Amino acid sequence: MSQAAAIPIIGGTGALGSGLALRLAAAGREVVIGSRDAFRAEEAAARIRGQARNAHVSGAANEEAATRGPILFLTVPFRNQSENLTNLKTTLTEGQIVVDATVPLAAAVSGKATRLLGVPQGSAAEQAQEMVPDGVTVISALHSVNAKALGDLTVELDEDVLVCGDRKDPKARVAELIELIPGLRAINSGALETARFAEALTPLLISVNVRNKTHAGIKLTGIPDERW
Amino acid sequence: MSQAAAIPIIGGTGALGSGLALRLAAAGREVVIGSRDAFRAEEAAARIRGQARNAHVSGAANEEAATRGPILFLTVPFRNQSENLTNLKTTLTEGQIVVDATVPLAAAVSGKATRLLGVPQGSAAEQAQEMVPDGVTVISALHSVNAKALGDLTVELDEDVLVCGDRKDPKARVAELIELIPGLRAINSGALETARFAEALTPLLISVNVRNKTHAGIKLTGIPDERW
Numbered sequence: 417m418s419q420a421a422a423i424p425i426i427g428g429t430g431a432l433g434s435g436l437a438l439r440l441a442a443a444g445r446e447v448v449i450g451s452r453d454a455f456r457a458e459e460a461a462a463r464i465r466g467q468a469r470n471a472h473v474s475g476a477a478n479e480e481a482a483t484r485g486p487i488l489f490l491t492v493p494f495r496n497q498s499e500n501l502t503n504l505k506t507t508l509t510e511g512q513i514v515v516d517a518t519v520p521l522a523a524a525v526s527g528k529a530t531r532l533l534g535v536p537q538g539s540a541a542e543q544a545q546e547m548v549p550d551g552v553t554v555i556s557a558l559h560s561v562n563a564k565a566l567g568d569l570t571v572e573l574d575e576d577v578l579v580c581g582d583r584k585d586p587k588a589r590v591a592e593l594i595e596l597i598p599g600l601r602a603i604n605s606g607a608l609e610t611a612r613f614a615e616a617l618t619p620l621l622i623s624v625n626v627r628n629k630t631h632a633g634i635k636l637t638g639i640p641d642e643r644w
Numbered sequence: 645m646s647q648a649a650a651i652p653i654i655g656g657t658g659a660l661g662s663g664l665a666l667r668l669a670a671a672g673r674e675v676v677i678g679s680r681d682a683f684r685a686e687e688a689a690a691r692i693r694g695q696a697r698n699a700h701v702s703g704a705a706n707e708e709a710a711t712r713g714p715i716l717f718l719t720v721p722f723r724n725q726s727e728n729l730t731n732l733k734t735t736l737t738e739g740q741i742v743v744d745a746t747v748p749l750a751a752a753v754s755g756k757a758t759r760l761l762g763v764p765q766g767s768a769a770e771q772a773q774e775m776v777p778d779g780v781t782v783i784s785a786l787h788s789v790n791a792k793a794l795g796d797l798t799v800e801l802d803e804d805v806l807v808c809g810d811r812k813d814p815k816a817r818v819a820e821l822i823e824l825i826p827g828l829r830a831i832n833s834g835a836l837e838t839a840r841f842a843e844a845l846t847p848l849l850i851s852v853n854v855r856n857k858t859h860a861g862i863k864l865t866g867i868p869d870e871r872w
Contacts, residue, residue, distance in 0.1 A: 530834060532841075565866075575865050578848070606758060606851030613760075613848035620806070620841035621864075623834030630866045636852065637803050637861040638793075 422446040423593065424481040426500060427492030429460040432517060432558070435566030436489060438464050441471035442569060443596040448474055450481030457481070467569065479507045487513045487593060494533070494540055495524040501547040510551030513586045516544040517558040519618040530623045532616060541580065541611035555581035555590045556611035559618045562631040573599030575633030580611040588644045603636055604643060650674040651821065652709040654728060655720030657688040660745060660786065663794030664717060666692050669699035670797060671824040676702055678709030685709070696797065707735045715741045715821060722761070722768055723752040729775040738779030741814045744772040745786040747846040758851045760844060769808065769839035783809035783818045784839035787846045790859040801827030803861030808839040816872045831864055832871060
């Protein structure tokens with residue numbers, strides 16, 4: 417598949433997935449929103465077409481969406497991550513990249529959004545890597561990006577996305593996609609096991625947001641221009 | 645004790661403690677560096693007096709240093725945190741504030757500095773709160789500040805310090821001290837239990853630094869001017 421292939425967003429009807437779809441479509445890329453329910457996916461796609469002129473966004477069932485591009489984003493609540501990956505087991509093929517944005521917030525079990533669950537593998541991303549077929553690479557990203565800000569094109573983004581993964585080339589390809597969105601800078605943040613700390617940024621920022629009545633993002637200082 | 649009392653830095657002979665002592669002294673505050681060994685503390689103080697003209701810095705044994713001001717900084721490696729707090733049990737008095745900068749890096753047990761140990765209480769800060777006498781408040785801060793940058797007055801700082809704690813007033817007083825250092829902005833980041841995520845910033849930044857050959861700091865976007 418060429419670099420200009422579509423970008424599937426599995427679980428893309430939620431706030432983060434829709435915001436990401438909107439921004440990537442506004443940047444000129446074709447996006448396929450996936451959902452368990454193809455009808456709901458198409459509804460979400462239609463909303464995005466209403467927000468961004470000429471947006472090339474369609475909706476499909478997750479299994480269909482997952483075949484439409486080499487780099488998939490997985491933007492589901494933690495409580496659905498495992499089920500989604502199980503459903504994709506026979507669909508995902510060698511060489512595909514799954515960008516996991518899942519955060520194991522305690523909210524998944526009716527707890528607080530300022531608390532994290534302990535994941536046996538260490539992080540949601542490592543759980544995802546364990547679940548995908550051999551030859552599929554999981555990259556962890558997007559945990560510190562506020563879904564509301566992402567979903568509002570009038571908000572000028574100016575923040576960093578911490579990208580974790582065990583293989584350099586897939587990580588760089590994901591970084592390239594993320595940086596199609598104006599105002600987002602992708603930072604190589606290390607191996608996939610570092611995702612546990614990147615995932616912790618979400619409850620940390622939620623806590624900061626509550627105290628400061630804001631939607632904070634993260635920017636690292638001292639990062640050189642040549643990064644990838 | 646008045647607001648202009650000295651600032652004790654327990655375990656202040658290390659990189660973070662010395663850097664903090666240098667910056668606070670350069671900002672005009674009296675600093676007392678504490679160490680197990682009063683002689684080594686005085687040596688470190690002398691080095692700082694050599695770096696910053698008119699710096700009001702002295703050295704003392706930790707137990708003596710701890711009596712010299714209402715707000716203490718604890719800047720020790722995790723492997724020494726428990727011992728240090730045990731030694732201060734009969735010294736710390738009600739109303740004092742301990743600013744814990746400890747990070748439970750796996751390096752404490754010869755592991756990697758990009759990994760965290762599991763602390764039974766949830767974080768080094770919560771362990772500290774469990775160990776101090778009643779009436780002493782632990783505030784967690786400074787985990788994302790690079791010790792090397794802090795210890796070099798030619799480096800212009802421009803980053804945030806995430807401050808966690810269960811009581812608003814002590815947290816605000818610590819924020820005020822931190823903001824005496826030009827280029828540091830203190831962010832109210834929530835309750836003390838949130839310290840586990842702030843402590844995770846250290847291995848995350850170490851991982852980022854390795855990949856990007858830098859000394860990264862953190863700056864939050866979207867934080868309002870009125871914060872405390």
